[in-house]
Amino acid sequence: MGFLFTSESVSEGHPDKVSDQISDAILDEFLRHDANSKVACETLCTTGLVVVAGEVRSEAYVDVQGVARRVINRIGYTKGEYRFDGNSCGVVSAIHEQSPDINRGVVREAEEEQGAGDQGIMFGYACNETREMMPATLILSHVILKELAAIRREGEVMRYLRPDSKSQVTIEYDERTRKPLRVHTIVVSTQHDEFILPGGGLTEKEAERRMQETIREDVRTILIPRVKARLERAGDKLSELLTGDYILHVNPTGKFVIGGPHGDTGLTGRKIIVDTYGGRGAHGGGAFSGKDSSKVDRSAAYAARHIAKNLVAAGVADEVLVELSYAIGIAEPLSVYVDTFRSERPAAIAGVTDGEIARRVGRLFDLRPAAIVKRFGLKNPIFEATASYGHFGNRPYKRVEKVWENGAETEREIEYFGWEKLDAVDAIKKEFGL
Incomplete structure (x- = not known):
């Protein structure tokens, strides 16, 4: 034993996940029309009613009601007997402008020096017990x-x-x-x-x-x-x-x-363990859905997962936890921490401590928010796809999407789940001599 x-x-029909999907669909619509949108969008779903609230700074206009109804119908709430359906539920929007105090810490003259959108700790995890490294x-x-x-x-x-x-x-x-x-x-x-x-x-x-x-x-x-x-x-x-x-x-x-929302009120951000690692590893406490990538709650958690997965794939250890920490308005992470849980590692690096692995990770990866956003294309409208069945363990894929650029609609190929790519394995192997 x-x-x-x-x-x-x-499921996608769980009330909290309905809220997550509406929040991320609204975020996507802002990004589709203005890639520089700053969005923090929260959703509440209950019997016959959706309430959307939050802070936005954007040049775009989004039909919040139309987006919410589309998502609800896609999920499958299409019948009046559910007491919550996309065609008849009320949709209330209480979105207002983002605080200038937050904005001045994030937006900088040099884009690469963009500050973190908030303070906090973010974790990424990977293990070799499944092909998804989950x-x-x-x-x-x-x-x-x-x-x-x-x-x-x-x-x-x-x-x-x-x-x-x-x-x-x-x-x-x-x-x-x-x-x-x-x-x-x-x-x-x-x-x-x-x-x-x-x-x-x-x-x-x-x-x-x-x-x-x-x-x-x-x-x-x-x-x-x-x-x-x-x-x-x-x-x-x-x-x-x-x-x-x-x-x-x-x-x-x-x-x-x-x-559904008739049986239990749904709120954005209440299923963060389902969204991440199912209770394995650790969680920094910040939810993902409804937040644009300037919020390191989301973008740095994706970066930490990318690092952990590539470390495991490179053979550094069988199990890896990565922690990053940030302060609002400061670009560089305050700390990088790695825990390999004393799992077996190759003889070539048997004497390398977790602290040394963390220092090398800090050298290998640019963990400033702007660099993370650029690496994974996080200004693209890719987030509704993440809002059910987990943000991690999915296979990366590309799809042509309609977006607005320079005031005109155009089609562009966009990558989804880019943080799941194993594109840093070679660099890690070279760094550790594997």
Whole structure:
């Protein structure tokens, strides 16, 4: 028996994730029309109502109501019976101009000397237990909900599914090697239609029991096999962890008809552990969604993940945590910290301390906010894609998007999830003689 570790994920229809996606979609629209927009956008979602608030400095005009409705409809809240749908909910905007006190610390005459948008600490993490260099517990939690959303959109089986859902995966790890051995427990809670009604001699309690049995059986015989097949098609060895002896809990409280923003008010930034590493590593406390890249809460967290992932890929260590710290208005980070958790490293660098690794990281990477923004293209409208199923562990890709430049609409190829690229491996290997 090894040790157990658990991570959770939530679907795009979870109320907090609805809020995150609206905030990031609004950010994207500002950036699409004015790449220099400064945005801090928060969203609240509840029964029949969306409230958007925050601070913006931009030359662009954004139809906040139209963006919010598009996102809500895309997620799947399209029916009045949900008590929250994109066509009929109210949308209130309370956005005002960014404080000039903040702006003067960020905007500088020399762009490369742009100051950090706030003080704080940011963490990046990577480990070699999955091909994404992410914790297996979190990757499996995300994949379960991605596949559940695919089933819902296809509408061929499990036709009772509604948008709100959560997953949780517990994995047993080897005590000595810290490698994942098998899936121990899976929890799936999914919102659903009331597809079996009491009446004709069927009590309410019996109707609920039958619904729960149906959903549990469908999760066991439809969802989990599709998750495993999805992993196998991708050549992902995580499929081998899904043996038949795991514990399965489905909708443990019973009926889950009332959900989404009607069942639980959603707020931007309340799922920061789902957004990052599922409880592994560490978190600086700052949320990502709705913030433009001048806020180091977001941009420096992406940079820290990029460093950690490339260090692991280069073979410096099996597990790496990177911490960066900043002061508002100051470009250079105050500190760079690296923790390799005493994980095994090559003989060539066996005597290199974590402190020395951190010093070399500081030399290898330009961690001023402007340099981070330029490296990953963070003035592009790429953020709505990050606002569900995690900001890390995704495969980078490029897509042609319409943006405004010099007052005219044009098409430009834009890269998404650039901080996931392994483009610093060679430089790291050279630095460490690997």
